[in-house]
Amino acid sequence: xxxxxxxxxxxxxxxxxxxxxxxxxxxxxxxxxxxxxxxxxxxxxxxxxxxxxxxxxxxxxxxxxxxxxxxxxxxxxxxxxxxxxxxxxxxxxxxxxxxxxxxxxxxxxxxxxxxxxxxxxxxxxxxxxxxxxxxxxxxxxxxxxxxxxxxxxxxxxxxxxxxxxxxxxxxxxxxxxxxxxxxxxxxxxxxxxxxxxxxxxxxxxxxxxxxxxxxxxxxxxxxxxxxxxxxxxxxxxxxxxxxxxxxxxxxxxxxxxxxxxx
Amino acid sequence: xxxxxxxxxxxxxxxxxxxxxxxxxxxxxxxxxxxxxxxxxxxxxxxxxxxxxxxxxxxxxxxxxxxxxxxxxxxxxxxxxxxxxxxxxxxxxxxxxxxxxxxxxxxxxxxxxxxxxxxxxxxxxxxxxxxxxxxxxxxxxxxxxxxxxxxxxxxxxxxxxxxxxxxxxxxxxxxxxxxxxxxxxxxxxxxxxxxxxxxxxxxxxxxxxxxxxxxxxxxxxxxxxxxxxxxxxxxxxxxxxxxxxxxxxxxxxxxxxxxxxxxxxxxxxxxxxxxxxxxxxxxxxxxxxxxxxxxxxxxxxxxxxxxxxxxxxxxxxxxxxxxxxxx
Numbered sequence: 001x002x003x004x005x006x007x008x009x010x011x012x013x014x015x016x017x018x019x020x021x022x023x024x025x026x027x028x029x030x031x032x033x034x035x036x037x038x039x040x041x042x043x044x045x046x047x048x049x050x051x052x053x054x055x056x057x058x059x060x061x062x063x064x065x066x067x068x069x070x071x072x073x074x075x076x077x078x079x080x081x082x083x084x085x086x087x088x089x090x091x092x093x094x095x096x097x098x099x100x101x102x103x104x105x106x107x108x109x110x111x112x113x114x115x116x117x118x119x120x121x122x123x124x125x126x127x128x129x130x131x132x133x134x135x136x137x138x139x140x141x142x143x144x145x146x147x148x149x150x151x152x153x154x155x156x157x158x159x160x161x162x163x164x165x166x167x168x169x170x171x172x173x174x175x176x177x178x179x180x181x182x183x184x185x186x187x188x189x190x191x192x193x194x195x196x197x198x199x200x201x202x203x204x205x206x207x208x209x210x211x212x213x214x215x216x217x218x219x220x221x222x223x224x225x226x227x228x229x230x231x232x233x234x235x236x237x238x239x240x241x242x243x244x245x246x247x248x249x250x251x252x253x254x255x256x257x258x259x260x261x262x
Numbered sequence: 263x264x265x266x267x268x269x270x271x272x273x274x275x276x277x278x279x280x281x282x283x284x285x286x287x288x289x290x291x292x293x294x295x296x297x298x299x300x301x302x303x304x305x306x307x308x309x310x311x312x313x314x315x316x317x318x319x320x321x322x323x324x325x326x327x328x329x330x331x332x333x334x335x336x337x338x339x340x341x342x343x344x345x346x347x348x349x350x351x352x353x354x355x356x357x358x359x360x361x362x363x364x365x366x367x368x369x370x371x372x373x374x375x376x377x378x379x380x381x382x383x384x385x386x387x388x389x390x391x392x393x394x395x396x397x398x399x400x401x402x403x404x405x406x407x408x409x410x411x412x413x414x415x416x417x418x419x420x421x422x423x424x425x426x427x428x429x430x431x432x433x434x435x436x437x438x439x440x441x442x443x444x445x446x447x448x449x450x451x452x453x454x455x456x457x458x459x460x461x462x463x464x465x466x467x468x469x470x471x472x473x474x475x476x477x478x479x480x481x482x483x484x485x486x487x488x489x490x491x492x493x494x495x496x497x498x499x500x501x502x503x504x505x506x507x508x509x510x511x512x513x514x515x516x517x518x519x520x521x522x523x524x525x526x527x528x529x530x531x532x533x534x535x536x537x538x539x540x541x542x543x544x545x546x547x548x549x550x551x552x553x554x555x556x557x558x559x560x561x562x563x564x565x566x567x568x569x570x571x572x573x574x575x576x577x578x579x580x581x582x583x584x585x586x587x588x589x
Contacts, residue, residue, distance in 0.1 A: 006386035010372065010379045017374040091335050092370035095363055097355035098387045255337045255351075258275060 003098065004106070011110035019114060026118040029070055033126070035191050036063035054193055058224055060133040062193050064126055065145075065218035070190065071119045072112050073153040073213055077104050078177040081164035085257075086171065094257070101161055101246075108157065141223060148217035151235040155209050158242035165246065168253030183208065189215025209238045264308035264344075265439060265471050266332060271305040271341035272495075273327050274298050301327040303495040305341070309473065311438070314465055316486030316503070317475040318579060324495040325475045329441045332473070333363040346439055359388060362437040366447035369428055371416045377427040378412045381434055388435035395434070402430045405460050422453030429457065433464065440464075442474045446481055458484045479579070491579075504572075511578045513546040515571050516556065521564035532559055541566075546573070 015022060039059055054062060081104065084090040093100035127134050137145060160177065167173040185191055187210035194202050194215050205211050216231040225231070277299050280290040302324040309315055319325045330336040331343060334350030334357065343350060348357035371380045378399070385395035403412060406426040411419055419427065425445065433440070442461070446454040458481055465472055465485075476482055482489060482503065489506060491499035499506055516533070520541045529535050532555045533547035547555045552570070559565060572578075 003386045006382050010375065010383050013379060014372055014375055088365075088368050089370075091330075091363070091365070091368065094335060094353070095333060095358060095361070096384070096387050097358040258336060 003102075007103065007106035008110055008113075011107045012113055015107075015110045015114040022111065022114045023118050026071060026115050026122065029067065029074070030122075031190060032063040032066040032070065036060060039063075039192065039196075054195060054224070057133060058222065059193070060130055061135060061222035062218055062224065064123065064133065065221035066190060066214050068119060068123065068221065069149055069152060069214050069217045071115055072149050073156050073217075075108060075153070075156040075160040077101075077108075077157060077160040078164045078174050080104060080107070081161075082167050082171075082173050085167045090257070094254070101250075104161075105157065108153075112153075135223065137221060137223060141220065144225075144228065145217055145221035148212075148220050148231070148235065151232070151239065152213045152217050155235060155238050155242065156213050158239065158246050159209060161246050162242060162249055165249040165253045168256045184210050184213065187211060188213045189218060193219075206234070209242075212238060265311045265346055266307075266309040266473070267342075267344045268308070268328075268332070269306050269342040271302055271328070271331060271343055272300070272339050273302040273324075273331060273336065274300050274339045300495055302331070302338075302492075305492065305495065305497050307490055307497060307500055309471060311471050312465070312469045313488060314462075314472040314474070314486050316482035316489040317473055317492070318482065318489050319475075319492040323492045325492060326443055328492070329363065329443050329473065329475065333361055333441050334358070335363070359435060360437055361439045361441065362432040362435070363441040364429060364432045364443065364445050366425070366442075366444035369416070369424065370431055371424070371427055373416050376413045376415055377419075377431065380416075380427075380431050381412075384431055384434050390435070398434055398436065399430065402433060405463055406430055407456060422449050422456075425449060425453070425457065426460075429460065436468060438468070438470050440470055440472045440474075442472065442476075444476055445474070446476060446478055454478060454480065461485060479574070507572045507578055508549065511573050513548055513573065514552055515573045516545045516547050516552075516559070517567075517569040517571070518543045518545065518559065518563075518565055519567035521566055524563070528563075 036059060040056060081090070084093070090100060093103055159180070163173050163176050163180070165173075166176060170176070187205040187208055189211055194205060194211055197205065212231065212235045216225075216235070219225045220228070220231070275298070276296045278290075279295045279297055280286055305324070305328060317325050317328070327336065331338050332345055332350060334345075334353045337351045346357060346360045348354055350357060350361075371377055372383075381395065381399055385392075385398075390398065399412075403409065406429060408423070408426055408430065411423045411427065416424060416427065429445065440461075445461070446457050449457065461472060461474075462485055464470055472485070474481065474486060487502060489499070489501070489503050490497060491506065499509070513534070515536065520543065523538075523541050524543075526535045526538055529543060529545055533545040533551075536544035536546050538544075556568065556570065560568065
C-alpha cells in the first residue's frame with residue numbers, strides 16, 4: 001500500500017509538471033463530440049425519428065459518456081515502454097524489486113487524476129451548451145459505470161502491455177499498436193454507437209474486447225445499457241485472458257532484453 | 263566464499279547489418295542480414311566480499327555486457343554465474359535488494375522532480391520506513407556533500423550534482439554489491455575526486471563489494487587494488503594494478519633535470535629517450551637495468567634532480583589496445 005501511495009503521489013507530482021500538455025491531450029480527445037455533431041445531423045435528416053436506435057437526447061448522453069470513458073481508459077504503455085526499452089531506462093526499473101508494469105500503472109492513474117478537472121470543465125461546458133441533456137445517474141448506475149470504466153481501463157492497459165512486451169522481440173511495438181487502433185476506433189463505439197452497426201458486424205464486434213473499452217461503460221453511464229451481467233462477464237473474461245498472457249509474454253520477453261542504450 | 267563467481271561466462275548478440283546509402287537501406291528492408299557478435303566469451307573470475315575490483319578493457323571489450331549479466335539485466339548465453347548466492351537472471355527480490363548497478367550515462371532519477379521525490383519512491387520500493395529512509399538519505403547526502411540540491415528539480419542540477427544524486431538513489435537500500443559502469447563519466451576533476459572518496463568511504467563503512475569500470479585510470483588506481491583486464495570478451499589479466507603495469511611495461515620512466523642541456527645521443531647508452539625538453543629529459547629504462555643505469559647517470563652527468571616512476575597506466579593500457587592483439 002505504501003508503495004502504491006508513494007508511486008501515485010510522485011507520479012501525480014510529475015504529471016502536474018505537465019498539466020498544460022495533459023489539458024491539450026484532454027482537448028484532443030473530443031472525437032466523440034465531433035461524432036455527436038455528425039450523427040445528430042444524420043438523425044435530423046431522417047426527421048429525428050431515432051432511426052439510429054437512439055433519439056437525439058440519448059445520442060448526446062451516449063457521446064458525452066463515451067468522451068468521459070475514453071478520458072479515463074486511455075493507455076499509452078506501448079509508447080512509454082518502447083521508449084524506455086530503446087533508451088535503456090527500463091534497465092533501472094528491472095533492477096528494482098518491483099515489476100516495472102506497476103510503475104506504468106501508477107503513471108496512468110496519476111495522469112487520470114490530472115485529467116479529472118479538465119474533463120469536469122468540458123462536461124460542464126457541454127451541459128451549458130446542451131442543457132436538455134443534463135442527467136444524473138442513480139447511485140447504483142454510477143457505481144456500475146465506475147466499475148465498468150475501471151475494468152475497461154484494465155483491459156486496455158493489459159492489451160497495450162501485451163503489445164509493449166513485444167518490444168523485446170521487435171523493438172517497434174508501437175507499429176503493432178497502430179494496427180489495433182483502427183478496430184479500436186470503429187468497434188469500441190467511439191465513432192458510432194454499436195446500435196447503428198449492421199447486426200452481423202455488431203455480433204462480431206462483441207467477440208472482441210473493443211466494445212467493452214468504450215461502448216459498454218458509456219451505455220451504462222448514459223443509462224441505456226444492454227445486458228449488464230453479460231457486459232461485466234465479458235470484461236472479466238477478457239481480463240482473465242489477458243493477465244496470464246501478459247505474464248507469459250513478460251517471462252519469455254525479458255530473457256531477450258539486451259539493455260541496449262544502457 | 264566468493265560473492266561473485268563466474269565460470270566460462272559468455273554472451274552472444276545477434277546484430278543487424280546494414281550498408282550505408284539508399285541501396286543499403288533498400289537491401290536491408292527486403293533482405294535482413296544479421297551476424298552474431300560474441301561480446302563475452304569464456305570469462306571466468308571470482309570476487310571476494312568487500313573487494314574493490316577494477317574492470318578494464320577497451321570500448322567493446324565486453325565490460326558493460328558482463329556487468330549487465332552480473333546484475334541480472336541480461337541473460338548469459340552460456341556458462342555459470344552465481345552472484346550473492348543467486349542466479350542473477352532470475353532477478354529474485356532478495357538478490358535485487360543486495361545489488362545496485364550505476365550507469366554513468368543513464369539516470370534513474372525523475373527528470374522534472376527534485377531527487378528527494380525519487381528517493382521516496384526508492385525507499386518505498388525497498389521497504390524502508392520514513393524514519394530509516396530519512397536517516398540514510400541524510401547519511402549519504404553528508405558523505406556526498408549534497409544539500410539543497412536535493413530539493414531542486416533534477417533537470418536544474420549540474421552533471422556532477424546529478425551523478426552524486428544518482429549514487430545516493432542507487433545506494434539508498436544499502437546494497438552489499440555495487441556494479442559501477444563509468445560512474446565518473448563526464449565529471450570534472452574535482453567531482454571525480456569526490457565520487458572516488460565517497461566510494462572508498464562507502465566500501466569502508468559497509469564492507470561493500472565494488473566492481474568498477476572506468477576510462478579514468480585515476481578511478482582505478484585510487485580505488486582498486488585488483489584489476490580484471492578483459493580483451494575481446496575474454497579475461498586477459500587478473501591481479502594487482504602494479505603487477506599489470508610491470509607485466510605490460512618492462513620499463514620504468516626516469517625523469518632527469520640536468521645542469522646543462524645535452525643532445526639525445528648522450529643518453530643512448532642508458533636507455534630509450536622518451537622526450538627531451540631543454541634540461542629536462544625522460545628516459546625509459548628496462549627494470550632489470552634500472553639500478554645500474556641510474557648509478558651511471560648520477561656518476562656521469564651533472565644531475566640536479568632525478569625521479570623514477572612507472573609510465574602512466576593510461577599509456578600502458580592504451581598501447582596494449584592499440585596493438586590490437588594481446589600477446
